[in-house]
Amino acid sequence: MKKVALHSLGCKVNSYETESMEELFRKAGYEIVPFKEDVLADVYVINTCSVTNIADRKSRQMLHKAKKMNPESVVIACGCYVESDSAGVIADECVDIVIGNNRKFSVVEALEEYYKDSTCNVFMNDINKDSNYENLTIETVSEHTRAYIKIQDGCNQFCSYCIIPYVRGRIRSRQISDIVEEVKGLAAKGFKEVVLTGIHITSYGLDFVKESDKGLASDDYLANENATAHIGLLDVIKAINEIDGIERIRLSSLEPRVITEEFAKEIAKMPKLCPHFHLSLQSGNDKTLKAMNRKYDTKEFMEGVNRLRKYLDKPALTTDIIVGFPGETDEDFNETYEYLKKVNFYEMHIFKYSRRKGTVADKMPAQVNGKDKNKRSNSLLLMTKVNSLAYRKDFLENTKFADVLIEELVTIDDKEYYTGYTKNYIRVAIEKEAFKGYSIVSEDKIVNTIVKIKAESLMSDNETVLCSIIGE
Template identity: 55%
Template sequence: MKTVAFHTLGCKVNTYETEAMQQLMEAAGYSCVEFGERADVYIINTCSVTNIADRKSRQMLHRARKMNEDAIVVAAGCYVESAKDKIDEDLSIDIIVGNNNKNDIVNIINEYLQNKKENKFIIDINKEIEYEEFSISKINDHTRAFIKVQDGCNQFCSYCIIPFTRGRVRSRKMENILDEVKNLASYGYKEIVLTGIHLSSYGVDFLDESYNKRMEKLTQTEESDEEFVNKNELLCLIENIADIAGIERIRIGSLEPRIIKENFIKRLSVIDKFCPHFHLSLQSGCDKTLKNMNRKYTAYEFYEGVELIRKYFNSPAITTDIIVGFPGESESDFEESRKFIEKVKFYETHIFPYSIREGTKAAKMSQIDGNEKVKRANILNEININNQKEFRDLRLGKEDEMLCEELLIKDGIEYFTGYTKEYVKVAFLNRGFKTNDIIKGKIVDFLTDDILLMK
């Protein structure tokens, strides 16, 4: 039996696609082994979000070749798209697969085995309008199922290469998503996480162009808000998944701040299965920097959205991403951003010193000194640590629930650990629980600095 090994770099969308490719290869008779083992085929699902990600992708491809000189090494994904003009020169790679050809991975490998001539399978992703249909029947993570529902991005932020490696927005048909969720529920999965390259855009390609142009100019008026919500495919998808028996939790990936409108949040708040963990990508709390990033909202508009979430949800977890040291970010710009971050009081802030991504507008802008980026990141990290502790402190004494995921032994005592709906990690004394059980109790103390104890 031939063997195949996978390695995934980058986002949850890549993780989902790797799971799908793995199941296709297994169905074709391949046995999957760990990436560090000798295999007949190595498939590296690459990332290209930064120049560093490009380098890691190349390193993994070269590592695969060294593990077995006779193996077939496949480069798939975003690095392939961004480096398609020069990737042919890499002698470590046998087959090149673009982002909308991954579902044909078995046929691609078989064709290469037959003639070893055709080895480049890349379409013009920027002209692609059809969603590449994937489905999975099992997840390596036995408690949380990530479901890809959307691909591509139309935003063109000045620092981001993704629209060029993933193409324009393409959404998966709702009936196909619901069928997959029903299948996963039948296998006992209780928590579904909806993910995509630009999740907030799910379904916009189903709607007419004039409507989408009108929505781009929306303000927070009651009429436009109501129209937006009535035609919002992501909201409809969440509501339909909530009706599927066996699914107990619905979690969503990163959202664009502009999707947060009152009726949207109000409708989410009445879905008992919805997890009140909102990851809103801020990137900067300074309006000048946001404009330079081409983020299409102001700090004030972002804050309005946060206040709406807190109006309809009791103590929701609001997390974000921040880029520090963006080209042209002065000390006063950073200070404006820092004060805004303190004002919002995020549960968790993912802080990234700006990294040049060749091929983007930001790469041509005036760059900030690397030491200054580190200094600013350290300042925000201190705020993040304090905000995390404060949010966890507020959970003490509250009734809550957790999804059992992993065993932990501390001081000779065995606990089950998992996450609340707000994605706060908690532990419960193991009383014969099983992975994937949902248990309820009261949060009474800290087990460790970052794990709360439930009884």
Template identity: 50%
Template structure:
């Protein structure tokens, strides 16, 4: 009888890629994949530790799995277990710990556990250099868009961030392996590819390669229709970089540039390696070479010692850039980071008030950005059907990653169409005629 495995992911797109790769390994080895519900023989939770809330969710899902079947094997994988080594070693809900860079060994670890009938809680020391983990995909949970993990680790050590400690130093996937994976995915019908990583801008620094060269290689692959880039650092946005990618027809004009703060003094305390002006220059370059690109960002409010003047500098900068989307996060203390030990921690009510101000500003800017497309023709890659206000539509995204609905009986799954934007079917979703 096949062993039944249930999987659950927490956290980022890199985590999602890794869980899908583990699922593919299990399927190929003869395991049966079942929903994350009572009845599984093995539960695998790919955990996250980016915030205290992520830690709590990781613990909750691990304990939920053990309650659903006390006799099941519970596998805790990923960042939370890497960060909380001592806690997971004694957690009775966890049978197997699969730290980062050990996920490729999932099948071996499961077989060893079955033989020895004991806890397996080995972790790799990611403070030391390690090789890029060999995980790969030939299909994904999405039917039209494939996320490609191309690098792991981070060398930045931002003062608020635990990720370099749980993911280790930068290591890049070799370009030929990425190209081979893209070709396999193209053969399986995928048209849009998202290059992602823990610190995507660092791709190639460890192997005499570069993100730009990787983009060019993926662009040359027949069958690839769209290329998106994951989160970028401002300093990679040079004239050469932007001019080159703007000449590539498959590049989507949708760029996520991490800001975190619009104040130089705050950026310095965060150990962010750019100034507010350098960030503004990068946005200006993107707008110089792309017509109406969708610029998105992350901002942290309430970082230690953030004064009203520093917060106002961030607010004014966000207002001046005019983003498509702004993701606002209240600063969360992370044990083991430098910011956790800083004086001048900001009260929660102040963080909440500042967060509300920027969220409201972000909503206004998103609405303004979207209204630009009313009455315009756009290219849409349709993905799936969904019900909106009691009616079924085909849902897709433009090259700028605007969400669009079409009312048609035609099967549009994985089809690229030109549609004219006519208005909104609901907040944040266009209606179009094709």
């Protein structure tokens, strides 16, 4: 029995695909071993990332590390870096097999072909011409409580700083029946929470649009009143909401155009949907948004925010912000700063713009220097620290009870606590001792149990809320 070690770089979509490939190997009779230097494997699968130049470098380093761990092994490179620099990967002496995006489902067959004939080692489609969804699936996941479910692939947005549409191809949506079948299987195994993920889930279903509407650009379709009704993200959420055993549904990154009045109204009717939304903004300045080729302006974004806050009680809103984009002046950044204060996000992920070869933004004039990027980044990091603390304090002061999905047992300040997250993604901790005598939960089944809690105080890290269990 040959041993296979897999390693994933980058996003949750890559993690999902890596777990899918792991299951394919296991079903084919291979033994799965950890990707560690002290564990020898016959085959190494590196699912690479290419979102930045640094990600490319890390992917190369990991491929070389795998071959170094066992020079006699077969090293398989797959994923986004393979698409962005296929010639370089194919020429790399540390790489034996090259598999492009949308061919990962054939990883076992590719390996066995290579064993028969080592000259057969490149398995790639033209990703930009492939319109079929690669139907990878999972039956279990490495996490104990939360399962990420891939519902679509590809992106049609072509933001000026982003390489992803070129390495992931155009949008390809997964059939709802396949999604439901997978989620039902995970629910049967005890998973209570699922996170719907993809490269651009806002676009889910646009590739199902009727031919009469094909003339509409995808970014305009969602907001077009005359477009024929089609299956979209809301339909996926509704279908999963009906599955017994699933208690929580989370969504990965959204864009404002999907948050119509109908969308906000409908999700508010579904108690399983967590009021925690990551709305990808990138900038609070319209000139910069236009240069980024984002498909909305600050007014439209704020309308989406207001709809969510209108129909849901204090939803946790998070976002991504890029500072130092080419051409961003101090005045532009100050406008972003004031806009972000107005939106008042729970948390913000701040990124200093990094040039990416192969993108439009890489060739733009007026590149911003590192000193200005650092200054802008630091000011927003301080803002998000203040905002997130204020959100947790509001929860502490104004929320009497909440449900928490217990995820793990940890040690904080030399004391053991069970930790987990509320629906609006506030991390809470409950003393281990508090579960003694709590007959609903046996000690060996506390993890992956939803319990009702009362918030008591902030812990020393100011990022975790200490809670007590509500009586049975």
